Amino acid sequence: MSNWTPFAILALALGGAWAVACVEQAVAGVRVAPALVLRRAAEQLDQPLAVPAGRDAWLYHLAPPLLLVAAVVALATVPWAPGFRGVDLSTGAILFSAALAYVTPSVFMAGWGAGGPLAVLGGFRFIALMLGFAMPLAMVVTAVAAPAESLRPAAIVEVQHAVPMVIVQPFAAALFVPAAMAVALLAPFDLADATTELEGGAFSRYTGLHAGLIALARKILVLAVAGMTAALFLAGWQGPLLPPAIWMALKTGAVVAGMLWAGRRLPRFELERLLVVAWIVAIPAAIGVIVLAGLITLLFYR
Amino acid sequence: MSDLATALVFWPSAAIMLVTGLYVFRTRSMARAGLLLLASLGIEGLVFLSLASEFLGVLQLLMMSGEMVIMVFFMVMFMADPGGLMGMDMTHDKRRSAAVAAGVAAALGAVAVATDWPGTVVTGAAPDIEQIGFEVMGRSMLSFLFAGMTILFAMVGGILLAKHGGRLGIPAPAGEPRDEEGAP
Numbered sequence: 001m002s003n004w005t006p007f008a009i010l011a012l013a014l015g016g017a018w019a020v021a022c023v024e025q026a027v028a029g030v031r032v033a034p035a036l037v038l039r040r041a042a043e044q045l046d047q048p049l050a051v052p053a054g055r056d057a058w059l060y061h062l063a064p065p066l067l068l069v070a071a072v073v074a075l076a077t078v079p080w081a082p083g084f085r086g087v088d089l090s091t092g093a094i095l096f097s098a099a100l101a102y103v104t105p106s107v108f109m110a111g112w113g114a115g116g117p118l119a120v121l122g123g124f125r126f127i128a129l130m131l132g133f134a135m136p137l138a139m140v141v142t143a144v145a146a147p148a149e150s151l152r153p154a155a156i157v158e159v160q161h162a163v164p165m166v167i168v169q170p171f172a173a174a175l176f177v178p179a180a181m182a183v184a185l186l187a188p189f190d191l192a193d194a195t196t197e198l199e200g201g202a203f204s205r206y207t208g209l210h211a212g213l214i215a216l217a218r219k220i221l222v223l224a225v226a227g228m229t230a231a232l233f234l235a236g237w238q239g240p241l242l243p244p245a246i247w248m249a250l251k252t253g254a255v256v257a258g259m260l261w262a263g264r265r266l267p268r269f270e271l272e273r274l275l276v277v278a279w280i281v282a283i284p285a286a287i288g289v290i291v292l293a294g295l296i297t298l299l300f301y302r
Numbered sequence: 303m304s305d306l307a308t309a310l311v312f313w314p315s316a317a318i319m320l321v322t323g324l325y326v327f328r329t330r331s332m333a334r335a336g337l338l339l340l341a342s343l344g345i346e347g348l349v350f351l352s353l354a355s356e357f358l359g360v361l362q363l364l365m366m367s368g369e370m371v372i373m374v375f376f377m378v379m380f381m382a383d384p385g386g387l388m389g390m391d392m393t394h395d396k397r398r399s400a401a402v403a404a405g406v407a408a409a410l411g412a413v414a415v416a417t418d419w420p421g422t423v424v425t426g427a428a429p430d431i432e433q434i435g436f437e438v439m440g441r442s443m444l445s446f447l448f449a450g451m452t453i454l455f456a457m458v459g460g461i462l463l464a465k466h467g468g469r470l471g472i473p474a475p476a477g478e479p480r481d482e483e484g485a486p
Contacts, residue, residue, distance in 0.1 A: 035343065055385075056331070059334070089360070090356065091357050091361075095358045097359075098364035098367070099368035101363070101364050104367065104368075105370070108371065109337065124378075128375075130371070131375070145441070151431070192336045
C-alpha cells in the first residue's frame, strides 16, 4: 500500500473495463475490436445530457456517480496479487458486500429520478431482486471466510494453497455466482434494464456522460465480482509456474467470459420465479452452507 | 490514519450526516426521505471508519444500505402519497414530538458530556471483530434474539395491518378497485 495505490486501482478499473468490453465482443461472436470500444465511448460522451422533468432530478444525477463509486470500491477490495490490493482491511470481505449493497440504491435512484413508468418499474424490480439475493451473497462470503478464520480476502486466498474453495464448498460457489451476476446487473438477471422488455428500464433516460459512467461502472462491477469469485473460490493468485498476477488475470478472465457466455445462452428469468428461488431455496441453503462451513473448518482446517 | 486525515474525514462526514438527517423531515417525498436517511446513516459508517472502528464502520455501511432500501420500498408501497406531490407532511403531533425530541437530545447530550471516556488512542486495525463476536454470541445473545424477534413480529404485523382489509382480511368493498387487480 503506497501513495500510488489509488492510481493503480483507477488504472485497473479503466483497463479492466476495456478488457471486459472486449471479452463481451468475443462472447457475442463479433470480431474483437478494442479500438471500436474506445470510439463508441468517445461518441457517447459527445451526446448532450438528458435532464428529467420530475422533481427528483438530483437523484437522477447522483445515481451514476454512486454506482461508479460502489463498483470501484468493490474492485479495490479484491486481492489481485500478494501485496497488491486497493484497500487491505481485516474486514475486506464485508467491505466488498457493503460496496455492492450500494448498487441497489443507485439503481433505484436512477429509476425513480428519471420518473418514467418503465424506469421506476426497473428500479423497483431491482430492489425486489436484491432483497432476495443480497443476503445469500453476504452469507456465502462468511462461509468462505470461516476456513481462513479471517475476513481479509488475501487470507482467504492463502488458505486455498492446497485445495481451491470451489472443491471444498461447491454449494457456496453455486449460491455465490448467480447472486454475484444478479448484483452486477448481468443477463439473465438484468431485470433492472432488460433492454428487450423495459427498453433500458432504470437506465433508459440516460444519455451522454451519464450513460458512459453507467456503462463504465457496470463493466467495473463485472470485473469486481469476477475477480472476487476467482479469489474466493478458485484460489486467486495461487498456481504453478506462472507469476501470481498472471494466474489471477487468467482466472478472472475465465470467470468474466463464463458469466457473459451464460448471459447470452440463458433467457432472462422471470422476477416472480427468481424471488421464489431466492427466498425459499437460496437463503435457507445459505444458512446450511454456513453450518457446513463451520463443520469443514473444525474437521479439516484446524 | 494521521490526526489530520481523521479530522478531514470526521468533521465533513459528521456535518453531512446531521444535515441529511435534518432534511429527512423537511422533504415531503417518501423516496427522498428514505434515501436521505440512507445518506445520513451510511455516512455515519465513514465516521466510524475515521475513528479507526473498522468493523463497525464497514458493517454500518452494509446494513444501512440494505435496511434503508427496504424502508424506501415499503414506504413507497404503503403510503398514499409516496412522491410527496400532494403536500403530505413528515411531522405529526408537532408540539409534543418536538418536546420529546428536545428532551431525548438533551439527555443523550448530557450522557455524552458526562461520561468519563477512556483516553487510550486506538491505532491500526483494532481486534474488535472477535470481541464483538463473543459479546453477541455470549452475554448479549438473549437480548439480541429478543430484539430480532420483536422486529420480525413488528414487520409481519405491520404488513398484515397495512394490507387491504386489515388483519381480518376483509375483502375490499364493492366499487373500490383492489390493489392487486385494479391497476391497469
